[in-house]
Amino acid sequence: MSEERRLQILRAIVQDYVSTSEPVGSKALLERHQLGVSAATVRNDMAVLEDEGLISAPHTSAGRVPTDAGYRLFVDRLSQVKPLSRGEKAAIREFLEHSVDLDDVVDRTAKLLASITQQVAVMQYPSLSRSSVRHIELVPLTSHRLMVVLIVSSGRVEQRVLEVSEDLLTSEGETLVADLRTRLNAESSGRLLSEAAHGLDGLAEEFAEDDRATVRAVVQVLTDAMAEQREERLVLAGTANLARTGGDVVHLAPVLDALEQHVVLLRLLSTVNVDAADAVAVRIGAENPYEGLHSTSMVTTSYGTGAVAGLGVLGPTRMDYPSTMAAVRAVARYVSEILDQ
Structure with missing residues (x-):
C-alpha cells in the first residue's frame, strides 16, 4: 500500500x-x-x-x-496513454489528407507534430530498403519510348524512361506491354524490393525470343530502381520551440548541435521497437546515447506498413509525456493510413 x-x-x-x-x-x-x-x-x-x-x-x-x-x-507506470480528443483527431486527419505527394506528407507531418506538442518534431523519410512493391506500370510514350513506373508501399514513385527497339504502338507492341505489366506485378506486388528484384531474374526467358531484349531492358531498369541506395533524410520542425523552454534545457548549444547532426537522430529513430503495434519509445535524459541530448527526452515511434521509418519529438525532460506519446502515436497512425491508400 x-x-x-x-x-x-x-x-x-x-x-x-x-x-x-x-x-x-x-x-x-x-x-x-x-x-x-x-x-x-x-x-x-x-x-x-x-x-x-x-x-x-x-x-x-x-x-x-x-x-x-x-x-x-x-x-x-502509465496505465494508459491520454487519448486525443475527437476534434484533435479530425484536425490531424484533415490536415494530412490534403498532402499532394510524399514530400508534402513528410513536411506537413513534421510541422503538425511540432505544433501539437510544442516540441521539436523529427521525421525520417520512408526507407526504401524496408518498402515493398505496390504496383508497376508501363506507359508507352512514343513508338519506341517506354516509361517504367515503380510505386512502393512508402508512397515513393520512381519513374524511368527507356528506348526500345520494338514498336510499342502496334497491336503486337501493345500486347507485349500488357503481358509484361501483368507478369511484373504478379512477380513483384507485395514483396520487399530486394525480394522483388531477385524474383525478376529469368523473366525474359518466359517471353518470345523477339521480345526478350525489351523485357530484359525493363527488368534491368526496375532492378536498378529497387536496388538504388539513397541517403537517409530527415525533416525537422519546431526548433524554435526549444527557445521557449526557459531553463528546462540546461545546455542549449549541444542540443542544437545534435539536431544538425542528422546521423545522430537517424540512429535514435532506427532503434524504435517496432514489434508491437503502436509502440512508442521514450528516452529520458541520460538514456539518450548522445551526451548533447542528456537534458532532453525523445518520444518516437515508427510508421508505415512494415515500419518503414520513424518519427517523433524531442524536448526537455519536463514534458507532458502522456499527451506527447498520444500525439506521436496518433500522427504516425494517420501517416501510415495515408501512405497505404
Whole structure:
C-alpha cells in the first residue's frame, strides 16, 4: 500500500512540475490532490522518493522536482496513454489528407507534430530498403519510348524512361506491354524490393525470343530502381520551440548541435521497437546515447506498413509525456493510413 501511495505522490509531483515548472512541496500536493493522508505522511514519502533517487531538491527550498529516474518510473507506470480528443483527431486527419505527394506528407507531418506538442518534431523519410512493391506500370510514350513506373508501399514513385527497339504502338507492341505489366506485378506486388528484384531474374526467358531484349531492358531498369541506395533524410520542425523552454534545457548549444547532426537522430529513430503495434519509445535524459541530448527526452515511434521509418519529438525532460506519446502515436497512425491508400 505504501509503495502505491508513493507512486501516487510521484505522479502528482511530475504532473505539478510539468504544469507549473516550479518545485513541488508537500503543502502544494495536499492542496491540489486528494491524497487522503496527513502532511507528515506526504513528507515521509517524499523523503523515501528522494532516497530512491526519484525526486531531488534543486536548491534549499522545500520543493522537489522529478529526476530522470522519476520520469522513467512515471512513464513506465502509465496505465494508459491520454487519448486525443475527437476534434484533435479530425484536425490531424484533415490536415494530412490534403498532402499532394510524399514530400508534402513528410513536411506537413513534421510541422503538425511540432505544433501539437510544442516540441521539436523529427521525421525520417520512408526507407526504401524496408518498402515493398505496390504496383508497376508501363506507359508507352512514343513508338519506341517506354516509361517504367515503380510505386512502393512508402508512397515513393520512381519513374524511368527507356528506348526500345520494338514498336510499342502496334497491336503486337501493345500486347507485349500488357503481358509484361501483368507478369511484373504478379512477380513483384507485395514483396520487399530486394525480394522483388531477385524474383525478376529469368523473366525474359518466359517471353518470345523477339521480345526478350525489351523485357530484359525493363527488368534491368526496375532492378536498378529497387536496388538504388539513397541517403537517409530527415525533416525537422519546431526548433524554435526549444527557445521557449526557459531553463528546462540546461545546455542549449549541444542540443542544437545534435539536431544538425542528422546521423545522430537517424540512429535514435532506427532503434524504435517496432514489434508491437503502436509502440512508442521514450528516452529520458541520460538514456539518450548522445551526451548533447542528456537534458532532453525523445518520444518516437515508427510508421508505415512494415515500419518503414520513424518519427517523433524531442524536448526537455519536463514534458507532458502522456499527451506527447498520444500525439506521436496518433500522427504516425494517420501517416501510415495515408501512405497505404
